[in-house]
Amino acid sequence: MKWDEFFVTGDPLIYGADVSIVLTMAGILFYMTRYKKWKWLWTEWLTTVDHKKLGIMYIVSAVLMLFRGGVDALLMRTQLAVPEAKFLDSQHYNEIFTTHGTIMIIFMAMPFLIGIINVVVPLQIGARDVAYPYLNAVSFWTFFIGAMLFNISFVIGGSPSAGWTSYMPLASNELSPGPGQNYYLWGLQIAGIGTLLTGINFLVTILKMRAPGMTLFRMPMFTWSSLVTMVIIIFAFPILTVALALMSFDRLFGSHFFTLQGEGMDMLWANLFWLWGHPEVYIVILPAFGIFSEIISTFSKKTLFGYKAMIWSMLLIAGYSFLVWVHHFFTMGSGAAVNSVFSITTMAIGIPTGVKIFNWLFTMYRGKIQFTTPMLWSLGFIVNFVVGGVTGVMLAMAAADYQYHNTYFLVSHFHYVLIAGTVFGCFAGLIYWYPKMFGYKLNERIGKWVFWLFTIGFNVCFMPQYFLGLDGMPRRVYTYSEESGWGPLNMLSTIGGFMMGIAFLVLVYNMYYSFRFAKRETTGDAWGGRTLEWSTPAAMPPFYNFAKIPEVTGLDHFWRQKQEGKVEKLTAKDIKKIHMPNNSGVPFIMGSFFFVLGFGFVFDWMWMAIIGLIGVIGTLIYRSFEYDDGYYVSVEEVIETEKISK
Amino acid sequence: MANKTEVNGHGGFPWKHLVGFVLSIVLTLFALWVALGTDLSLTWILIIIFGFAFLQAALQLLMFMHVTENSTNTKLTGRVQVGNILFAAFVAIVIVIGSVWVMTAGHAKHDKHDKPKTENRENHGGEHDSEEHGSH
Numbered sequence: 146m147k148w149d150e151f152f153v154t155g156d157p158l159i160y161g162a163d164v165s166i167v168l169t170m171a172g173i174l175f176y177m178t179r180y181k182k183w184k185w186l187w188t189e190w191l192t193t194v195d196h197k198k199l200g201i202m203y204i205v206s207a208v209l210m211l212f213r214g215g216v217d218a219l220l221m222r223t224q225l226a227v228p229e230a231k232f233l234d235s236q237h238y239n240e241i242f243t244t245h246g247t248i249m250i251i252f253m254a255m256p257f258l259i260g261i262i263n264v265v266v267p268l269q270i271g272a273r274d275v276a277y278p279y280l281n282a283v284s285f286w287t288f289f290i291g292a293m294l295f296n297i298s299f300v301i302g303g304s305p306s307a308g309w310t311s312y313m314p315l316a317s318n319e320l321s322p323g324p325g326q327n328y329y330l331w332g333l334q335i336a337g338i339g340t341l342l343t344g345i346n347f348l349v350t351i352l353k354m355r356a357p358g359m360t361l362f363r364m365p366m367f368t369w370s371s372l373v374t375m376v377i378i379i380f381a382f383p384i385l386t387v388a389l390a391l392m393s394f395d396r397l398f399g400s401h402f403f404t405l406q407g408e409g410m411d412m413l414w415a416n417l418f419w420l421w422g423h424p425e426v427y428i429v430i431l432p433a434f435g436i437f438s439e440i441i442s443t444f445s446k447k448t449l450f451g452y453k454a455m456i457w458s459m460l461l462i463a464g465y466s467f468l469v470w471v472h473h474f475f476t477m478g479s480g481a482a483v484n485s486v487f488s489i490t491t492m493a494i495g496i497p498t499g500v501k502i503f504n505w506l507f508t509m510y511r512g513k514i515q516f517t518t519p520m521l522w523s524l525g526f527i528v529n530f531v532v533g534g535v536t537g538v539m540l541a542m543a544a545a546d547y548q549y550h551n552t553y554f555l556v557s558h559f560h561y562v563l564i565a566g567t568v569f570g571c572f573a574g575l576i577y578w579y580p581k582m583f584g585y586k587l588n589e590r591i592g593k594w595v596f597w598l599f600t601i602g603f604n605v606c607f608m609p610q611y612f613l614g615l616d617g618m619p620r621r622v623y624t625y626s627e628e629s630g631w632g633p634l635n636m637l638s639t640i641g642g643f644m645m646g647i648a649f650l651v652l653v654y655n656m657y658y659s660f661r662f663a664k665r666e667t668t669g670d671a672w673g674g675r676t677l678e679w680s681t682p683a684a685m686p687p688f689y690n691f692a693k694i695p696e697v698t699g700l701d702h703f704w705r706q707k708q709e710g711k712v713e714k715l716t717a718k719d720i721k722k723i724h725m726p727n728n729s730g731v732p733f734i735m736g737s738f739f740f741v742l743g744f745g746f747v748f749d750w751m752w753m754a755i756i757g758l759i760g761v762i763g764t765l766i767y768r769s770f771e772y773d774d775g776y777y778v779s780v781e782e783v784i785e786t787e788k789i790s791k
Numbered sequence: 792m793a794n795k796t797e798v799n800g801h802g803g804f805p806w807k808h809l810v811g812f813v814l815s816i817v818l819t820l821f822a823l824w825v826a827l828g829t830d831l832s833l834t835w836i837l838i839i840i841f842g843f844a845f846l847q848a849a850l851q852l853l854m855f856m857h858v859t860e861n862s863t864n865t866k867l868t869g870r871v872q873v874g875n876i877l878f879a880a881f882v883a884i885v886i887v888i889g890s891v892w893v894m895t896a897g898h899a900k901h902d903k904h905d906k907p908k909t910e911n912r913e914n915h916g917g918e919h920d921s922e923e924h925g926s927h
């Protein structure tokens with residue numbers, strides 16, 4: 146392979162990206178060296194096993210990915226703004242919708258939520274860390290490396306272009322030659338390891354590490370939603386792992402699982418992909434439901450209405466989510482019987498979701514509602530998500546889907562659920578728990594601007610797309626003719642897209658503004674919260690979270706303590722020494738070897754893949770012989786930390 | 792706290808894991824040999840390797856996945872274990888039976904591209920009353 150094949154060449158946009166990447170790198174290198182931050186970076190972040198820091202790193206990465214995916218989105222919207230535009234050619238457009246979709250789902254939505262889960266769940270259940278802190282770091286680094294591997298594709302080797310669904314035979318060697326599609330396979334495979342480990346880690350954490358007295362039916366709703374999500378992850382992700390592995394075999398070693406030749410079954414890929422893919426959409430929505438539940442309850446000053454109904458509907462969803470996958474390919478032609486069955490299961494799964502909407506409404510009913518920004522996002526969610534849900538039921542009717550399938554109607558539908566559900570949830574959760582992570586709130590006034598700009602922009606962008614879809618505009622086309630008459634609505638949609646882009650920039654500005662000027666919190670209870678994460682004396686909990694593990698007596702324990710004036714004050718004799726895990730650089734190193742491995746496979750350079758593989762196995766062996774029992778935080782240190790933070 | 796009590800509590804050489812590991816590899820190699828190195832009929836090959844697959848799954852559940860572990864100290868663990876196994880069975884059945892059904896019903900069976908054309912037509916004739924032709 147020659148160098149000019151290795152680097153992507155010939156497109157001014159890409160050269161621009163090259164330049165900005167080099168400049169950013171140089172800037173970071175300069176800053177870190179100038180201010181002597183390397184050691185700090187290594188000891189405080191790269192080697193940490195603290196769930197709060199890992200959570201923050203997840204969220205920072207997710208926000209960066211939101212930026213990247215957002216730039217992709219706006220490039221596409223620019224190209225589509227007017228008929229027959231020449232901004233992007235068809236291949237480039239294909240690459241961009243592929244990276245946009247993949248990044249938004251796998252490297253933005255999931256890590257954002259997993260980041261919030263990391264920060265919040267151990268605090269909510271009164272634990273000092275997760276069950277396997279070291280494994281948690283491995284999760285983060287495999288996710289991060291997978292994401293980086295996928296992201297460099299657009300400057301090195303070329304991006305995948307077969308859509309985020311990568312249907313065969315389009316994604317095969319014959320129709321998608323070159324390393325692009327391999328990036329998809331290995332980026333997702335490596336990140337998938339991290340997700341699976343997170344699933345196991347948090348399942349065990351929630352089942353085993355709850356504070357005394359916190360029975361399952363006393364857990365906060367966000368913890369419940371995380372628990373159910375982890376169960377879905379554990380059962381759904383192996384399907385993706387296997388499917389990706391089989392496609393990798395097809396591409397690298399000439400096997401015939403999904404190929405056209407050799408009795409391969411190309412449609413089996415679609416089948417397996419969606420067997421994972423539909424549970425995946427619940428993986429990215431259930432935690433958001435949990436976030437909204439917490440926020441709506443807090444700012445209505447009421448216990449969540451129908452707590453148990455919420456839980457049962459989530460458990461039902463967990464089971465159902467494995468029974469609806471065919472609705473993604475009704476038009477494949479599996480026949481009337483198959484389509485009818487999956488049509489019915491799909492409509493049925495709407496019922497538990499509907500139950501939840503009513504639970505939120507009844508929670509607010511007669512509550513003293515405070516219109517804080519997290520609450521605004523939650524209200525915006527209810528309204529907009531219902532639009533997404535209703536159009537979802539329309540798509541569920543197999544016969545009607547023949548009309549909607551592969552049009553902008555579908556594009557609009559899934560953005561209404563993914564943005565109004567998942568993204569609103571991520572923003573709401575980020576703002577709500579921001580004081581827990583950084584010790585101050587984001588500015589509320591700017592926050593309201595962000596909310597209105599984003600929500601209005603969102604509707605301006607995607608509402609017209611329903612009508613474009615009904616008018617026959619297909620999805621994944623890079624341009625359309627003047628005569629089609631789709632021009633005006635597309636222009637409107639693009640304007641809305643840019644409004645969302647601006648809203649994102651204002652959000653980032655708000656982070657900077659609040660960092661500079663926001664009033665620092667003096668207590669741990671920034672919003673008048675109900676659950677244990679708000680009960681720490683300091684705004685930001687110390688690394689061991691709780692000096693004394695709380696004893697829980699019921700739902701909304703902290704809230705009731707406050708009402709009854711019984712919030713415990715710590716005294717020196719409550720303090721015992723605390724056992725904590727040691728930091729470790731091994732997960733980071735293991736991640737780096739994963740990168741070598743992935744990169745080798747992407748370019749079919751087996752020597753490099755083997756080096757990476759040996760490295761990964763080596764770190765595993767190293768870990769197996771490492772007798773690291775963690776360490777104890779002395780009573781004096783705990784007392785001192787608690788006094789300082791009081 | 793994390794790993795407080797368990798850190799070095801494993802004790803002894805992990806024979807169980809080693810045996811499980813070796814047996815898994817042996818079963819895999821054997822399946823490979825049956826598929827590539829013998830000239831049994833396709834049906835028999837499938838039956839045998841499916842048999843091995845079930846054996847290996849059982850082996851892994853026993854040797855690595857603590858399926859027999861019975862920590863009765865809390866009622867919860869027992870219930871979680873049972874729920875877990877039932878849900879796993881449910882998902883496995885859905886994946887296998889569901890996929891077979893979806894992939895063999897209606898037009899989807901045309902995916903066997905290498906099959907002689909005539910056979911394809913026959914299947915087609917039997918099924919297509921209820922279906923659209925538009926999707927082809």
Ligand code: HEM
Nearest residue numbers: 218221242246249250254308309310563620621622642645
């Ligand atoms: C600024 C907000 C966004 C805009 C303007 C936007 C715009 C677009 C556009 C123009 C397409 C391509 C449509 C086509 O050509 O078929 C697309 C596809 C897609 N988007 Fe977005 N999007 C946004 C946010 C998101 C978010 C937050 C997610 C997920 C969490 C997401 C997930 C997807 C997926 C999965 C696809 C399908 C990709 C494919 O066809 O393979 N988008 N989006």
Ligand SMILES: [Cu+2]
Nearest residue numbers: 423426470473
């Ligand atoms: Cu689905």
